[in-house]
Amino acid sequence: MSHESPDSSQEISVLQHNFKLEDLLDLESFREVCAGYSDLFQLGLKIFDSSGVKLVDIKSKGRDLCAYLFSFPKGKNLCTREVVHIRDSRISLDGLTEHVCFTGLHYVLAPILHEGVMIGRVVFGPFVPVGYTLPSLPQMGENFDSQTASSLVERVRKTQKQVVHKLVRHLIQTIEVMLYIGYKHALTSRMHLEAATSSYNELQDKNIALEESYRRLKELDRLKSNFLANVSHELRTPLTSVIGYSEMLLEGLAGDLGEEQSGYIKTIMEKGEQLLSLITGILDYSKIESGNLSLTLDWTDPIELVKSAISTVLPMARKHGVRVEVEPKDEIPRIRVDAYKIKQILTNVVGNAVKFNRKDGKVSVRLEVVSAPVEPDLHQDLPASFQRLEEKMIMIAINDTGVGIAPEQQDRIFDSFYQVDSSSTREYGGTGLGLAIAKSLTLAHGGSITVNSNLGKGSEFIISLPVDRGP
Amino acid sequence: MVQINLGKREITMKLVYYGPALSGKTTNLQALHQVLDPSARGRLMVLDTSDDRTLFFDLMPVYFRTRSGFTIKVKLFTVPGQVIHDSTRRIVLQGADGVAFIADSQKNMMKENNDSWRDMTANLKKNALDIEHLPIVIQFNKRDLINIRSDEEIAEVAKRGKEPVFLASAIKGDGVLETLEGVLRLSWRFLNKKHDLEKKLDVIEDEIISNLLKKVSPNDSRAPYLGNGDRT
Numbered sequence: 001m002s003h004e005s006p007d008s009s010q011e012i013s014v015l016q017h018n019f020k021l022e023d024l025l026d027l028e029s030f031r032e033v034c035a036g037y038s039d040l041f042q043l044g045l046k047i048f049d050s051s052g053v054k055l056v057d058i059k060s061k062g063r064d065l066c067a068y069l070f071s072f073p074k075g076k077n078l079c080t081r082e083v084v085h086i087r088d089s090r091i092s093l094d095g096l097t098e099h100v101c102f103t104g105l106h107y108v109l110a111p112i113l114h115e116g117v118m119i120g121r122v123v124f125g126p127f128v129p130v131g132y133t134l135p136s137l138p139q140m141g142e143n144f145d146s147q148t149a150s151s152l153v154e155r156v157r158k159t160q161k162q163v164v165h166k167l168v169r170h171l172i173q174t175i176e177v178m179l180y181i182g183y184k185h186a187l188t189s190r191m192h193l194e195a196a197t198s199s200y201n202e203l204q205d206k207n208i209a210l211e212e213s214y215r216r217l218k219e220l221d222r223l224k225s226n227f228l229a230n231v232s233h234e235l236r237t238p239l240t241s242v243i244g245y246s247e248m249l250l251e252g253l254a255g256d257l258g259e260e261q262s263g264y265i266k267t268i269m270e271k272g273e274q275l276l277s278l279i280t281g282i283l284d285y286s287k288i289e290s291g292n293l294s295l296t297l298d299w300t301d302p303i304e305l306v307k308s309a310i311s312t313v314l315p316m317a318r319k320h321g322v323r324v325e326v327e328p329k330d331e332i333p334r335i336r337v338d339a340y341k342i343k344q345i346l347t348n349v350v351g352n353a354v355k356f357n358r359k360d361g362k363v364s365v366r367l368e369v370v371s372a373p374v375e376p377d378l379h380q381d382l383p384a385s386f387q388r389l390e391e392k393m394i395m396i397a398i399n400d401t402g403v404g405i406a407p408e409q410q411d412r413i414f415d416s417f418y419q420v421d422s423s424s425t426r427e428y429g430g431t432g433l434g435l436a437i438a439k440s441l442t443l444a445h446g447g448s449i450t451v452n453s454n455l456g457k458g459s460e461f462i463i464s465l466p467v468d469r470g471p
Numbered sequence: 472m473v474q475i476n477l478g479k480r481e482i483t484m485k486l487v488y489y490g491p492a493l494s495g496k497t498t499n500l501q502a503l504h505q506v507l508d509p510s511a512r513g514r515l516m517v518l519d520t521s522d523d524r525t526l527f528f529d530l531m532p533v534y535f536r537t538r539s540g541f542t543i544k545v546k547l548f549t550v551p552g553q554v555i556h557d558s559t560r561r562i563v564l565q566g567a568d569g570v571a572f573i574a575d576s577q578k579n580m581m582k583e584n585n586d587s588w589r590d591m592t593a594n595l596k597k598n599a600l601d602i603e604h605l606p607i608v609i610q611f612n613k614r615d616l617i618n619i620r621s622d623e624e625i626a627e628v629a630k631r632g633k634e635p636v637f638l639a640s641a642i643k644g645d646g647v648l649e650t651l652e653g654v655l656r657l658s659w660r661f662l663n664k665k666h667d668l669e670k671k672l673d674v675i676e677d678e679i680i681s682n683l684l685k686k687v688s689p690n691d692s693r694a695p696y697l698g699n700g701d702r703t
Contacts, residue, residue, distance in 0.1 A: 013562050013563075013565050013566070015485075015548070015562065015565070015566075016472075016474065016566055018483075093536065115513050115544055115546070116513070116535070116536070116542050117481055117544065180514055180516070183516070184516055184518070187518070187527070187530070188518055191518075191528075191559070191562070192527070194562050195527070195556075195558045195559045195562060198558035198561065198562060199557075199558040381589065382588055382589075383588065383609060383632040384628050384630075384631030385611075385628045385632045385634065385636045386574070386581070386584055386585060386588065388581070388620070388628075389624045389627060389628060468578060468579060468581075
């Protein structure tokens with residue numbers, strides 16, 4: 001299977017993009033929300049993205065103790081270590097993580113998840129449980145004043161752990177909603193841009209291709225028009241003269257004719273008309289072959305089409321003494337077809353049934369709705385499961401009581417220019433294109449045409465047209 | 472195309488629900504959203520127009536963490552079915568690891584199924600995805616309607632094709648999990664063969680499937696839908 005190579009300029013879509021926390025939030029609004037939480041509960045709040053960048057840092061009064069400790073060289077080291085820990089340590093993705101620093105101050109850490117993946121963390125604190133007392137901190141050195149430190153502890157929020165846990169969960173839920181809105185907004189706006197860019201590029205390519213094919217088609221159209229005009233003119237003009245002058249001779253405009261002369265002129269005229277019909281048939285067939293057949297589809301009553309076709313061949317039937325009957329068996333639904341083309345098919349097949357009938361013979365046209373099996377691999381480009389086992393078809397069966405067709409000939413009668421034997425052309429007339437055209441037109445409608453015949457007894461042509469499935 | 476980030480211990484797969492307009496792609500995702508455990512799936516994002524037609528796509532992630540600490544994330548996308556959104560369909564299909572084709576079971580929708588399949592084939596080619604190897608399952612949806620192709624007929628023709636076929640009535644939630652499981656298994660096997668993921672992640676197929684398709688507990692009182700508001 002061959003593949004078109006992808007457009008090398010095609011960029012990776014926003015749908016494959018891994019968003020960072022800051023991509024999904026409007027940081028200014030987000031900081032306001034965080035400040036609101038912090039202010040309401042008198043707790044410090046920090047938010048880091050997945051690479052450790054601090055996006056939010058709201059300090060509470062409890063921070064004064066940290067600032068005091070930080071002023072000592074040893075305290076600075078210890079505080080820095082704590083900060084690195086709460087920023088970078090591995091935390092539980094399924095719940096909250098508690099951290100207690102060297103002074104006994106508490107922090108609660110929680111992951112910010114997006115589609116199951118951690119894209120940041122929330123750090124709430126410091127706070128101290130009720131009844132907390134500052135431990136002695138000999139490592140801070142001589143200048144450390146435990147009384148000052150203890151007074152600063154008073155500024156640290158005292159609360160129960162459960163309260164902070166509840167608060168963190170609530171903040172996480174709020175962040176999730178903000179992320180969802182941000183994600184949706186990012187996807188929508190960027191997708192809109194991508195789709196518009198892609199459509200624009202595609203249209204540009206199509207425009208270039210269309211301009212080129214328009215130029216070529218114009219040239220081809222000019223050549224084709226010339227050809228058709230030549231064929232029509234060069235063949236039809238002299239032929240019309242041949243037929244016209246023959247007709248004038250027969251009508252005695254150039255004087256009386258003897259019986260033998262009349263016979264010859266009649267033959268000239270008949271053969272001229274046959275040739276004219278052949279040229280018209282070839283033009284029709286070449287249109288189909290070149291793929292220029294266009295169908296004008298409309299909802300149509302099949303019975304009306306059959307009756308119309310019969311009325312066209314009725315004069316010939318009367319001349320041959322052949323009776324033509326219509327038997328609609330069921331209620332026949334309307335179908336969406338090109339009425340002119342279907343009438344052309346029916347006129348041809350019913351015309352054949354009359355032409356190849358015996359004298360005083362009969363042609364009957366039967367219409368019914370049938371369920372027909374669908375050929376496997378009708379559409380090879382589709383998965384097998386899309387194919388129908390059977391579908392509803394309108395069957396138009398044309399029976400005659402004529403000469404019939406031998407089994408070995410039955411497959412070939414739909415080939416162009418084929419006639420059962422060359423003598424039949426002489427005996428019955430015709431170009432040998434009618435059934436080929438009928439078959440092409442039926443196929444173009446998504447239908448089929450088949451024949452059953454008993455030599456010497458008659459033939460049955462069955463034209464099937466789909467009810468549900470159009471061309 | 473699967474995104475494997477061994478450093479961050481993340482695997483992200485992309486499965487796309489394709490099919491003709493109004494065949495029930497969004498309804499499939501909504502049904503999955505209802506039935507899957509909230510701990511294993513994210514919110515359902517529906518980007519639609521005021522008349523409930525998908526404008527860009529719908530998106531729902533499902534995920535789980537393996538014992539070895541890897542997060543396996545599967546993003547489920549739908550495409551907009553309407554013909555005019557071809558460029559969006561092509562973008563959504565880009566890098567797909569598997570496709571669930573949602574066909575309409577109604578007899579008079581066969582042409583739409585066929586056209587959409589051809590459209591998908593063309594868009595796969597444009598995205599350099601190989602239809603011969605890309606895992607694809609077919610779901611015949613809307614089994615609850617009348618004038619549909621019979622079970623027997625679909626079973627008979629399904630035997631001729633290589634794509635696994637599922638019957639579903641997404642609006643009732645029937646067959647949607649089975650379809651997702653089908654496309655998930657095929658896609659995982661395909662990726663595992665290519666990247667040897669089960670060995671690298673110390674995980675087996677059944678473990679992934681059972682965790683990703685973990686159903687919501689009947690006692691779970693959490694709101695079942697947190698997206699844009701339910702579509703009817």
